[in-house]
Amino acid sequence: MLVETDGDTVLSSRGAITTGFSNSLQTVVREQVHSKTRVRYPMVRKGFLASPEHPQGVRGQDEFVRVSWDEALDLINAQHRRIRESYGPSSIFAGSYGWRSNGVLHKAATLLQRYMSLAGGYTGHLGDYSTGAAQAIMPHVVGGNEVYQQQTSWPLVLEHSDVVVLWSANPMNTLKIAWNASDEQGIPWFDKLRNSGKRLICIDPMRSETVDFFGDAGEWIAPHMGTDVALMLGIAYTLQENGWHDRDFLQRCTTGYEVFAGYLTGETDGQPKTAEWAAAICGVSAAKIRELAQLFHENTTMLMSGWGMQRQQFGEQKHWMLVTLAAMLGQIGTPGGGFGLSYHFANGGNPTRRAAVLGSMQGNVAGGTDAVDKIPVARIVEALENPGGAYQHNGLDRHFPDIRFVWWAGGANFTHHQDTNRLIRAWQKPELVVISECFWTAAARHADIVLPATTSFERNDLTMTGDYSNQHLVPMKQVVAPRDEARDDFEVFADLSERWETGGRARFTEGKTELQWLETFYDIARQRGASQQVTLPPFSEFWQANQLIEMPEIEQNAQFVRFAAFRADPDANPLKTPGGKIEIYSERIAGFGYADCPGHPMWLEPDEWHGNAEEGQLELLSAHPAHRLHSQLNYTALREQYAVAGREPLTIHPQDAQARGIADGDLVRVWNARGQVLAGAVVTEGIRPGVICLHEGAWPDLDPAAGGICKNGAVNVLTKDLPSSRLGNGCAGNTALAWLEKYNGPALTLTAFDPPASA
Secondary structure (H helix, E strand, O other): OEEEEOOOOEEEEEOOOOOOOOOHHHHOHHHHHOOOOEOOOOEEEHHHHHOOOOOOOOOOOOOEEEOOHHHHHHHHHHHHHHHHHHHOHHHEEOOOOOOOOOOOOOOHHHHHHHHHHHHOOEEEEEOOOOOHHHHHHHHHHHOOOOOOOOOOOHHHHHHHOOEEEEEOOOHHHHOOOOOOEOOOOOHHHHHHHHOOOOEEEEEOOEOOHHHHHHHHHEEEEOOOOOOHHHHHHHHHHHHHHOOOOOHHHHHHHEEOHHHHHHHHOOOOOOOOOOHHHHHHHHOOOHHHHHHHHHHHHHOOEEEEEOOHHHOOOOOHHHHHHHHHHHHHHOOOOOOOOEEEOOOOOOOOOOOOOOOOOOOOOOOOOOOOOOEEEEEEHHHHHHHHHOOOOEEEEOOEEEEOOOOOEEEEEOOOHHHHOOOHHHHHHHOOOOOEEEEEEOEOOHHHHOOOEEEEEOOOOOOOEEEEEOOOOOOEEEEEOOOOOOOOOOEOHHHHHHHHHHHHOOOHHHHHHOOOOHHHHHHHHHHHHHHHHHHOOOOOOOHHHHHHHOOOEEOOOOHHHHOOOOOHHHHHOOOOOOOOOOOOOEEOOOHHHHHHOOOOOOOOOOOOOOOOOHHHOOOOOEEEEOOOOOOOEOOEOOOOHHHHHOOEOOEOEEEEOHHHHHHOOOOOOOEEEEEEOOEEEEEEEEEOOOEOOOEEEEOOOOOOOEEHHHOOEEOOOOHHHOOOOOOOOOOOOOOOOOOOEEEEEEOOOOOOOOOOOOOOOOO
């Protein structure tokens, strides 16, 4: 972004790279810095301050008291020592998870863990909410996680693919963001795809922004939620019954197809997975299923999968079956064929540049203690509920630690975790909860101590763009001074390190200031660049110039084909699987004995889906929003582009709306056994009948006086908190049913973005 400032106030912001596509998320820096929702001072919950070792009051309901920075840090230091000495390092959860303020230095979770390693270790986390199921299953199947790896290059897709399928992917939303800086360089490739004349298919319960972007060039197919494996099995059966599966590829490059084929044809369970069988489950006609099988067989087909369909119960099966389908087509490792799991994220497929890549802050200090335990990130609530309890993860017997102290920095767990009310109950159990935050999120409101953090516009940093492409090296110069008493996490943890031990600040900082660290990371990039024949100017010149540096293209990378070497000679280029090949049947997974993740991909009925819905229940989709990054920016004026009746919009099909007497723009109540929310109805044929959508990321705004209803439409008040399976323990946020009615109750004022009265 380019940010315009007079030195004290942010005036405007816009994208720094011309792409021809606008990105609304780049326009609201002013509101981020100057928001009324900012945490302005260190704050302590009143009941905690009165008696830190035996707190009074209830988290989330208590008032806050302003304290000085020294008071706040002294309080944290004293309670940290007490808890660590009483219960050991595993009792301290510092596995903060979430998106981040960009940059290679000021990453809150990394700095927190660096401090905790100096103090003697902590409990961390495994996996993530984005791809928890897929990243666990893919190493068993293809030897790598695939979700965070470079894809077959876009130039080859445009040259060689005949059919491109976006399965549970909406790149027009998700390419606005990236883990490193967002440069939107993936969107022009999809624009070229739109104008390529290729057959484009989007498989999604809702008509996404990408379907609209493709227009007449694309086809939208809407299965029931959670039924993608059944749809794929119907296609696979059609390939098999017509002899369209690639026997040579299956024999040379895979193991276990015969076992899977026994299931596919019904030999093992008596149920052939025919197109008709699949149609009855997924709601896509048998004729369409057969048409897709023939289309994929007769053409070079690229299956571009998103991640939403694996954020479900049995999510591991989705991508395992996708790979199995691609293997049956026999096109894996060909230019333009096979599958790809990150074309929709951070410009996967945009060719990697010949780059000078920045160094970054390491997680722990010299001589420090790294994580002494880790829990799957999506099972934090169970860990709090069941200390010492046994659980399975990826074939291992594990036990939850006894967590007494939670420090969350750089994430909004109250927004991204499922079943908010269950989380609130579990969140009362630790003895100390500290939140480092820029804004009064629900997590901050449920803390004992809240520390005001700077935004990334109030400090200096460096970053790359593109994640896979390393296309640009970007200076992130401080735009304005920190607001009120906000401080950089780097300085906060340095101060705490000195309180922990004499000389701790020097150990934490290694004697370097912010700019000295940035120069160190930049010099690492200069060294790496030299090996790539990329020359960077001295740091002082780069910093003074304040211009991004674009890395040179390399023709070889524009010809990259994922799995090409493996396909050409599987024996000489084995995958990192037990047999060196694609594992359609995994003896290792079968040996775990998990009913929720058997030894080959299977259709497993979710706990909540249309097949067991009660009268009037609808399937609940929690898709990625267009004008937020998850929960980031929910408080900004971008809400005016999507809010309905002042609430989060709820997408509903006309026949479902008519059956409930709901009109476009009505305020509606959505509920199930887990909770209830208010939302604004958007009545459209752009969603499958029987499905409703509340985009994830709305800030929870629960009103105890109104039965605990969430006034802002936060979907995770309604979603089910269960693991995808015992293999991956990923989140299953897209497994939920709910009822819906027009709201005729008392008017309720939105308060999600108002700071606590005492703040």
